[in-house]
Amino acid sequence: xxxxxxxxxxxxxxxxxxxxxxxxxxxxxxxxxxxxxxxxxxxxxxxxxxxxxxxxxxxxxxxxxxxxxxxxxxxxxxxxxxxxxxxxxxxxxxxxxxxxxxxxxxxxxxxxxxxxxxxxxxxxxxxxxxxxxxxxxxxxxxxxxxxxxxxxxxxxxxxxxxxxxxxxxxxxxxxxxxxxxxxxxxxxxxxxxxxxxxxxxxxxxxxxxxxxxxxxxxxxxxxxxxxxxxxxxxxxxxxxxxxxxxxxxxxxxxxxxxxxxxxxxxxxxxxxxxxxxxxxxxxxxxxxxxxxxxxxxxxxxxxxxxxxxxxxxxxxxxxxxxxxxxxxxxxxxxxxxxxxxxxxxxxxxxxxxxxxxxxxxxxxxxxxxxxxxxxxxxxxxxxxxxxxxxxxxxxxxxxxxxxxxxxxxxxxxxxxxxxxxxxxxxxxxxxxxxxxxxxxxxxxxxxxxxxxxxxxxxxxxxxxxxxxxxxxxxxxxxxxxxxxxxxxx
Amino acid sequence: xxxxxxxxxxxxxxxxxxxxxxxxxxxxxxxxxxxxxxxxxxxxxxxxxxxxxxxxxxxxxxxxxxxxxxxxxxxxxxxxxxxxxxxxxxxxxxxxxxxxxxxxxxxxxxxxxxxxxxxxxxxxxxxxxxxxxxxxxxxxxxxxxxxxxxxxxxxxxxxxxxxxxxxxxxxxxxxxxxxxxxxxxxxxxxxxxxxxxxxxxxxxxxxxxxxxxxxxxxxxxxxxxxxxxxxxxxxxxxxxxxxxxxxxxxxxxxxxxxxxxxxxxxxxxxxxxxxxxxxxxxxxxxxxxxxxxxxxxxxxxxxxxxxxxxxxxxxxxxxxxxxxxxxxxxxxxxxxxxxxxxxxxxxxxxxxxxxxxxxxxxxxxxxxxxxxxxxxxxxxxxxxxxxxxxxxxxxxxxxxxxxxxxxxxxxxxxxxxxxxxxxxxxxxxxxxxxxxxxxxxxxxxxxxxxxxxxxxxxxxxxxxxxxxxxxxxxxxxxxxxxxxxxxxxxxxxxxxxxxxx
Ligand SMILES: [Zn+2]
Numbered sequence: 001x002x003x004x005x006x007x008x009x010x011x012x013x014x015x016x017x018x019x020x021x022x023x024x025x026x027x028x029x030x031x032x033x034x035x036x037x038x039x040x041x042x043x044x045x046x047x048x049x050x051x052x053x054x055x056x057x058x059x060x061x062x063x064x065x066x067x068x069x070x071x072x073x074x075x076x077x078x079x080x081x082x083x084x085x086x087x088x089x090x091x092x093x094x095x096x097x098x099x100x101x102x103x104x105x106x107x108x109x110x111x112x113x114x115x116x117x118x119x120x121x122x123x124x125x126x127x128x129x130x131x132x133x134x135x136x137x138x139x140x141x142x143x144x145x146x147x148x149x150x151x152x153x154x155x156x157x158x159x160x161x162x163x164x165x166x167x168x169x170x171x172x173x174x175x176x177x178x179x180x181x182x183x184x185x186x187x188x189x190x191x192x193x194x195x196x197x198x199x200x201x202x203x204x205x206x207x208x209x210x211x212x213x214x215x216x217x218x219x220x221x222x223x224x225x226x227x228x229x230x231x232x233x234x235x236x237x238x239x240x241x242x243x244x245x246x247x248x249x250x251x252x253x254x255x256x257x258x259x260x261x262x263x264x265x266x267x268x269x270x271x272x273x274x275x276x277x278x279x280x281x282x283x284x285x286x287x288x289x290x291x292x293x294x295x296x297x298x299x300x301x302x303x304x305x306x307x308x309x310x311x312x313x314x315x316x317x318x319x320x321x322x323x324x325x326x327x328x329x330x331x332x333x334x335x336x337x338x339x340x341x342x343x344x345x346x347x348x349x350x351x352x353x354x355x356x357x358x359x360x361x362x363x364x365x366x367x368x369x370x371x372x373x374x375x376x377x378x379x380x381x382x383x384x385x386x387x388x389x390x391x392x393x394x395x396x397x398x399x400x401x402x403x404x405x406x407x408x409x410x411x412x413x414x415x416x417x418x419x420x421x422x423x424x425x426x427x428x429x430x431x432x433x434x435x436x437x438x439x440x441x442x443x444x445x446x447x448x449x450x451x452x453x454x455x456x457x458x459x460x461x462x463x464x465x466x467x468x469x470x471x472x473x474x475x476x477x478x479x480x481x482x483x484x485x486x487x488x489x
Numbered sequence: 490x491x492x493x494x495x496x497x498x499x500x501x502x503x504x505x506x507x508x509x510x511x512x513x514x515x516x517x518x519x520x521x522x523x524x525x526x527x528x529x530x531x532x533x534x535x536x537x538x539x540x541x542x543x544x545x546x547x548x549x550x551x552x553x554x555x556x557x558x559x560x561x562x563x564x565x566x567x568x569x570x571x572x573x574x575x576x577x578x579x580x581x582x583x584x585x586x587x588x589x590x591x592x593x594x595x596x597x598x599x600x601x602x603x604x605x606x607x608x609x610x611x612x613x614x615x616x617x618x619x620x621x622x623x624x625x626x627x628x629x630x631x632x633x634x635x636x637x638x639x640x641x642x643x644x645x646x647x648x649x650x651x652x653x654x655x656x657x658x659x660x661x662x663x664x665x666x667x668x669x670x671x672x673x674x675x676x677x678x679x680x681x682x683x684x685x686x687x688x689x690x691x692x693x694x695x696x697x698x699x700x701x702x703x704x705x706x707x708x709x710x711x712x713x714x715x716x717x718x719x720x721x722x723x724x725x726x727x728x729x730x731x732x733x734x735x736x737x738x739x740x741x742x743x744x745x746x747x748x749x750x751x752x753x754x755x756x757x758x759x760x761x762x763x764x765x766x767x768x769x770x771x772x773x774x775x776x777x778x779x780x781x782x783x784x785x786x787x788x789x790x791x792x793x794x795x796x797x798x799x800x801x802x803x804x805x806x807x808x809x810x811x812x813x814x815x816x817x818x819x820x821x822x823x824x825x826x827x828x829x830x831x832x833x834x835x836x837x838x839x840x841x842x843x844x845x846x847x848x849x850x851x852x853x854x855x856x857x858x859x860x861x862x863x864x865x866x867x868x869x870x871x872x873x874x875x876x877x878x879x880x881x882x883x884x885x886x887x888x889x890x891x892x893x894x895x896x897x898x899x900x901x902x903x904x905x906x907x908x909x910x911x912x913x914x915x916x917x918x919x920x921x922x923x924x925x926x927x928x929x930x931x932x933x934x935x936x937x938x939x940x941x942x943x944x945x946x947x948x949x950x951x952x953x954x955x956x957x958x959x960x961x962x963x964x965x966x967x968x969x970x971x972x973x974x975x976x977x978x979x980x981x982x983x984x985x986x987x988x989x990x
Contacts, residue, residue, distance in 0.1 A: 045595050049814050051588065051696040052575040052597060054729050085810050085856070089829045094813030147829065149818070278856035280865065283701035283807060285730050 011238035012206045012215055013167035015230075017180055019159045019190045020128065020198040021064045027127045027157035028055030028097065035196055039150035047155035049092030054284050057081075061157035062104070062288055064189040065125045066298040068159050069105030071187045071305055072120045078289040079104040079124070081282040086275045090130035090149050098126035098160075100279050104288060110163075110183065111307055112175045113339065119164030128156040159189065165204065165215065170235040174227050177201055182306035182343060194226055201230055205237040207245065216241065217251040221265055223258045233258040237265050309347045313338045313364065316351065320360035334361065337368035344375040352383025358390040366390060370407055377411035385410060389417035396476045401468075402426045426474060434467075434475055438483045441466045453488055460484055496964050498713035500566045500660035501741075504607065507565035510554055514547035514565025518609050521567035525611065525658045532634045534653040536572045537580055538612040543567070546609045553607075560607030563721060568603055569653040569662035572613040573620055574705070575694035576600055583696050584628035585618045587815045587822045587840030597694020598729070599663060599705050599722045606721040611659055614649030618842045619812065620670055620698040622646050623914035626905050627844040634901070635678060637940055641898035644674030644914070647708070651678040654708045661718055662708040667698050668800050669893070669918025671706045672930035676893035676943020679932045681715045681960070682708050684918075686950050687925030688733035690719075691726030697811040699804035700731075702922040712931060712960045716740040719953065738953040744961045749782030751887040753959065758793045759891025759917050759945070766936040767892045774933050774944040775890060777966030778959065788886060792878030793920040795871045800919045801912060802855045802868035808845075809852030815840060847908065872923045879924050883949045888959045892917050893930035893943035917945060927953050929960045934968040 023033050029046035045053040069076045082100035103124030111117050131153050136145025161180065167173050181192040181199055192199050206218035221237055224230045236258075241251045255274075256265040290298075304312075317330050330338065341347050346367045353363045363386075371378035371386075389406055392398040398406065398421060406420045421427075441463060442449050452459035464480045506512040522540050529535055550565045570576065573583045575593035582588045596604075603610070617627040625633040625648025633648045635641040636656040643652040647664025651674035654662050664671040666684035675682025683706045690705045697703060707718035723737040755775050760768050779785045817823035817836030824835035841849070855864035882889060894914060904911040921928040927950070930943035944963055948956035 045593070048819060050593065050595075050820070051581070051583075051591070051814070052573075052593065052694040053595075054693050056728060056730050083810050085813060087813065087816060087830070087833055089816070089818045092814065092819060094816055095810050276858045278810070278853065278858075278861075280806060280810070280856055280861075283699075283731070284697075 006207070006238060006242060008209065009207050009238070009242045010168060010210055010213075011170075011234070012165045012208060012218075013173050013234055013238075014165035014204045015163045015167065015173060015176060016202040016204070017161045017163075017177065018200040018202075019068070019161065019184050019192075021061050021157040021159060021189055022191060023058055023060045023064065023157055025058060025060075026155040027058050027061050027125070028155055031155065033156050034152070035198070037152055039148070039152060042152045043154070047092065048151055049094075049154075055097060055282075057285060057288065058157060061125060062290070063298050064157075064187070065104050065123065065159050066290060066295065067187040067302055068123050068161070068184065068189050069108065070295070070299045070302055071183050072105065072108035072110055072123060072161070074105035074108030074120060074123060076105055076290055076295050078102065078287055080287045081125075081285045082279045083282050085278045088129065089147065090132045090151070090154070092130065092151060092154055096127060096129065097282055097285070099124035102287075104290070110176065110179060112172065112179050113307075113310065113335075114172075114175065116172060118166045118172075118176050121162045121164050123159050123161040126158050126160060128153050128158050130154040165206075170231040170238075173203065173234045174231040177227055177230055178343075179306060186303055186305050186309075188301075188303070197225075200224075203230060203234050203237070205234055205241070206251070207238050207241045216245075217253050219251065219253065219265070220255045221258050222255060222268065223260075225260070229258055229260055232260075232263060233265060236263065240265065306342050309342045310338050313341065313347055313350060316354055316360045317364065320354070334364060337364045340368040340372055344372055344378070346371060346375065346378055349378065349381055349383055349386060353387045353390065356384050356387030358387045359394065362390055362394065363387075366393075366403070366407070370404055371411070374408075374411055381411060382414070385414070385417055392417065392421065396479055398426055399468075399473060399476050401473045434471075434479055435483060437467055437470050437475070438463070438480065438487065441470065442487060452484070496711045496713065498709075498711050498717065500563065500709060500711075500714040501717045503660065504562060504564045504566050507550065508554060508559060512565075514550040514554075514560075514609065515544065517565050518543050518547035518567055518611065521611050521659055524656070525653075528656060529658065531639060532636060532652055532656055533631055534569070534614055534633050534649045534656065534658060535612040536582060536584060536615050536630050536649070539579065539610055542579075543609050543611045550607055550609065561721075562606050562717060563603065563661070564607035566608050566661055567611045567659040568608045569612055569614045569650055569659045570600065570610055571616055571647050571650050571662070571664045573616060573665055573696040573698075574600055574613075574663060575696065576610070576613065580613065581696065582613075582630075583619045584616045584630050585840065585842070585845070586629045587836070588696075588820075589629075589822060591821045593694070595694065598691035598726045600694065602722050602724075603663075608661070608721075612653075614647070614653055614662065614664075616649055616664075617646035617670075618845050619696070619808070620646040620665055620667055620703075621808070621844050621848050623669070623673060623911050624899070624901075624904065625649060625674070626901065627842055629842055632901055635898045635940075637679060638898065640900055641940065642677065642901055644677035644894065644898065646670040646674075647682075648674045648678075650708050651675050651680055651682060654678070654680045654710060660710060661714060663705055663718075663722070664708055665695055665698070665703055665705050666918075666922065667702045667704075667804060668922050669915040671708065672893045672918050672928060672943065672945060673914060675708055675930040676932070676941065676945070677898040679941030679943075680708055680710055681712055681929065681931055681964070682706065682943075683715050683719060683929040683956075683960075684921060684927060685719060685723060686733075686927045686953065687922075688731050689723045689737045689927075689951070689953070691729040691732050693726055693728040697807075699807040700811060701807060702800075702804055704922075712929075712957060712964045713741065713744055715929070715960075716744055716957045719957075733951075738951060740953050740957040743954045744957055746958050747781055748778060748887075748955070748959050748962050750784075751955065751959070752784045752786060752885060753778040754786055754788035754882055754886030754889045756793065756882070756889050756891045756947075757787055757789045758791060761794070762913075762916065763892045763895040764897070764936065767895060767897070767942050770934045770936070770942040771890065771892050771944055773968075774963055774966075777963055778890065780966065781962045783959075783962075786886070788882050788889065790878040790882050790889075790920075792871075792875045796875055796920040796923055797912060797916050799868040799871035799875070800915070800923060801851070802864050803872065803923070805848040805852030806855045806865050806868075807852065809849045809856065812841075812845065812849055844908070875920055876924045879920070879926065879947075879949065887948075887955050888952070889947040891945050891947070893945040894918075897936040897938055897940035897942060921947055924950075926950055927956050929956055931960050931963045932967060933963060
C-alpha cells in the first residue's frame with residue numbers, strides 16, 4: 001500500500017504516544033525500573049497494589065515529564081492525579097493512577113523536518129500496567145489454558161503525549177512519531193525503543209471531504225509496534241473509512257487492532273462497549289505544583305533537540321559549500337544523511353571532524369553510511385582520529401574501500417588510523433605504478449577499451465574494477481578514473 | 490507519667506512500672522491473655538489472639554529492662570489492633586471472607602511505631618467488614634458483643650477494639666475512623682476514643698475504606714493514655730503522601746493546662762435527633778466546662794446536618810475503587826472460573842458481604858458518567874460547605890461539644906436490616922471526617938438504660954492540644970461510674986486547681 005491521493009478525501013490523524021520514562025525507580029515506589037528482568041522480581045507492596053499500601057510520587061519522573069513538556073514547548077502547570085477505574089488482571093489495584101483534567105503539560109507543538117507543525121494537546125504522567133502472557137491452548141486470550149502476569153512493569157512511569165488532529169498523511173504520521181522519538185531521546189526521558197514497548201503509539205484516524213469539511217467519526221488504532229506499522233495502519237484505515245463512506249455506509253466509532261501480518265485493522269470494541277472509567281481525584285496523592293524556579297532548573301538540563309542539531313549540520317554544509325558551492329541547500333541524499341546522523345547521535349562526531357579540517361560533505365557521508373553501521377562504537381570515535389582517516393581519503397592515499405576497513409578497526413580498537421592502514425598494507429599506490437597498471441590493463445582488453453573510447457562510459461567501471469583487482473584495492477578510484485580519461489584524450 | 494489534672498493513666502502507669510523494673514511485662518501480658526481467654530468466647534472482640542508472639546515480645550521487653558535499655562513509653566503495654574492494620578506475616582482480614590488467610594509482607598507504620606515504643610500486640614480485633622458498619626455486625630466472623638450488656642452492639646466499625654478495652658482485655662487499642670468508627674464504639678462501650686486530624690497519623694498499612702476520610706486513632710480507658718498513644722503513633726511518614734510534613738501537636742504534656750478562658754461551643758445541630766437522656770448528659774458536660782472556667786455558648790453549624798448524605802456518597806465512591814483490587818488474581822479468596830472476568834465476579838460475589846456490596850454499588854453509581862456531578866460532585870461541594878461551617882464556628886469557639894452518638898448501645902440485630910437507621914448512628918461523628926478535623930469521645934455518665942454515653946469534643950485541624958485539654962476536663966468532671974448522671978460541679982472545677990487526684 002502506498003500513500004498519496006485519496007480521491008478528494010483528506011485523512012485527519014491524531015497520535016497518542018505512551019513513552020516509558022527512563023527513571024531509576026518506578027512512579028510510586030522504590031522498585032527498579034528495568035526492562036527484561038525475571039518476572040515478578042522488581043515488585044513491592046505498592047506496585048503489587050497490596051491492601052494498605054500507598055503511592056509516593058517519584059520526583060525524577062516529574063522532572064522528566066517536565067523536560068518533555070519543555071522540549072515540546074508546553075505550558076507546565078500545577079497538576080493532579082486521578083484514578084481511572086477498570087478491571088484487568090495485570091493492573092494490580094484495578095485502577096490506574098493517571099493525570100486527567102489537570103495534566104502537567106498542555107498546549108505545545110512539534111515541528112517536523114519538513115517544516116510542518118503538529119500541535120500537542122497535553123503530555124501527562126501515568127503509571128504502566130503489568131504484562132499478561134496467555135499460555136497453553138491457542139495462546140490467545142480466548143482459548144488459552146491459563147495466563148501469567150508479570151508485575152515488573154506495573155507502576156513504571158509513562159508520559160502520554162496527545163497530539164492535536166493536525167496530521168494529514170501516513171508519511172506525516174510517521175515523521176511525527178520519528179521526530180517525537182528523537183525529542184524523547186534527546187531529553188533523556190526515554191530510550192524510544194518501540195520494539196521493547198518503551199514507546200507505544202495509538203492512532204486516531206478519521207476522513208473528511210477536503211480541508212474545510214467537518215471532522216468525520218474517528219477510529220482508534222492500537223498495536224502499532226513500529227514506525228512502518230504506524231504508516232501502513234493509518235493509510236489502510238483511512239482508505240477503509242473512505243470505502244465505507246463511498247459505498248453509502250457510515251463509520252462507526254471503534255477501537256481497532258492493527259494486524260501487521262494481514263495488513264489490515266480489525267474491530268476490537270465498539271463505542272458502546274467502551275468502559276466508564278469513573279475518574280475521580282486520587283485521594284492518596286497531593287497536587288504537583290512546579291514553581292518557576294523548578295521549571296527553569298529542568299529547562300537548563302535540556303540538551304540540544306533534534307531540530308537544532310539538524311540545523312547545525314545544514315549550516316556546516318552551507319559554510320563548506322560542498323558539491324553545490326557555498327550557501328547551497330543540502331541535496332535530498334544529504335538530508336537523509338543528516339537525519340541518520342542526528343537520529344543515531346553522531347552529529348557531535350561530524351561537527352568535531354569538520355572542525356579538524358575535513359570537508360563537511362565527505363564527513364557527513366562517511367558518518368551516515370559507514371560509521372552508522374556500528375552506531376554504539378561510532379559514538380565513541382575520536383573526531384581527530386576520524387578526521388585523520390578521512391584526510392587520507394581526501395588526499396588520495398587511501399581508497400574508499402580501504403577507509404571502510406580502517407574505520408571498522410578504528411571503531412573497535414581505537415589507535416592511529418595511519419598505523420592501522422600501514423598494518424593492513426594499505427600504502428598508497430605510487431603514481432607511476434597506477435599509470436603502468438592502467439596501461440597494462442588497457443592493452444589486455446582492447447575490445448572494451450574501444451567501446452570506452454566510442455563513448456560507452458560504463459566501461460570506466462569495468463577498468464576500475466580490473467585495476468582494483470590487480471592492486472588488491474590499493475588504487476584510488478578517482479585517480480583511476482582520471483587516468484582513464486587522460487588516456488582516452 | 491500521668492499529668493496532674495487528669496485521671497491516672499493505667500497504660501502509661503503500667504509502662505512506667507515495667508520500665509522501672511517494678512513489674513514484669515510477661516506478667517502484665519499474661520494477665521491480659523488470661524482475661525481474653527476467660528471472656529472473649531462470649532464477647533468475640535478478637536479475630537486472632539497472638540498469645541505466643543505477645544509472650545515472646547513481653548519477654549524481650551523484660552530483657553531490655555534488665556539490660557538497662559529503655560523499651561519505650563509503652564513498654565510492655567498490651568495493645569489490641571483493629572484487623573485492618575497490616576501486620577507482617579500475621580493474618581489481616583478486615584473481617585472479610587475475601588481476605589481470609591492473607592498475611593501482609595509488611596507492618597503498618599503505626600504498628601512499627603507501637604513496637605518501637607515497647608507495646609505488645611495481643612491480637613487483631615473484630616470489625617465491621619472493611620470498616621463498613623456501625624455495629625460490628627457486618628463482620629464475616631460474627632458480631633462482637635458490648636461488655637456492658639452482651640445483648641447490645643459495641644458500635645462500630647472498630648467495635649472489637651472498643652469492647653476489648655472496655656472489657657479490660659488490653660488497656661490500649663487502635664482503630665480506624667472513617668465516619669466515626671473509633672468515636673461511636675468508644676461512646677457505646679464507655680471508653681475514650683480519638684480521631685486525629687487527617688494527615689497526622691500515617692495511613693500506610695491501613696487497609697483503605699475511604700482514603701480521604703480514614704484516620705487511625707487510639708482507644709484507651711483514660712484521656713491521658715489516649716494522649717500518650719497519639720504521641721507515639723502520630724508524626725510525618727514519607728510513605729503516606731497525605732501525611733502532614735509539619736510538627737504534630739504533642740498532647741500528653743499539655744493535658745493539665747485546663748480550658749479556663751477558652752470558649753466551648755455546644756453545637757445545636759448535633760443535639761438534634763439525639764435521645765433526651767443523651768442530650769441531658771451533654772448539657773451536663775457543658776456545665777463541667779463552664780465550671781472549669783471556659784466560656785460556654787450554643788452555636789449553630791447548620792452544615793453538619795448535610796454530612797450524612799455527603800458521606801454516604803463520598804465514602805462508598807472511594808470504597809468502590811479501593812475494593813476493586815480484591816479480584817482473586819493476587820491474594821486472598823479466589824473462586825475458580827473459566828476466565829479472568831468471571832473469576833473476578835465469582836470471587837467478589839462469594840467474598841464480600843451484603844453491606845460491602847451495597848456500598849460498592851452505591852459508590853460505583855455515584856461515580857458513573859452522567860451521575861458524577863449530581864452525586865459525587867455535589868457531595869464534594871457539600872464537604873466544602875461543612876468545612877466553611879466549622880471555620881465560622883471556630884472564629885468564636887476553641888472547641889465544639891456535642892454527643893458522639895444520638896443513642897446508647899442498641900440491641901444486636903435491631904438495625905442490621907435497616908441501613909438508614911444504621912447510618913444515622915454516625916450522624917454526629919461524620920462531619921469531623923469530612924472536614925479532616927480531630928475529635929474525641931469521652932465517657933460521660935450513662936443513659937436511662939444504664940449504658941454509657943459519650944461526650945464528643947471537636948477541634949479545628951491540628952487542634953489536638955486544646956482537644957485533649959478539654960477532654961481531660963470532661964473526664965475529671967464526668968459522673969462516677971454507676972452514677973447515671975449526677976454532675977459533681979466540684980470535680981470539673983478541680984481540674985484547673987491543685988490536687989485534683
Ligand atoms: Zn514496587
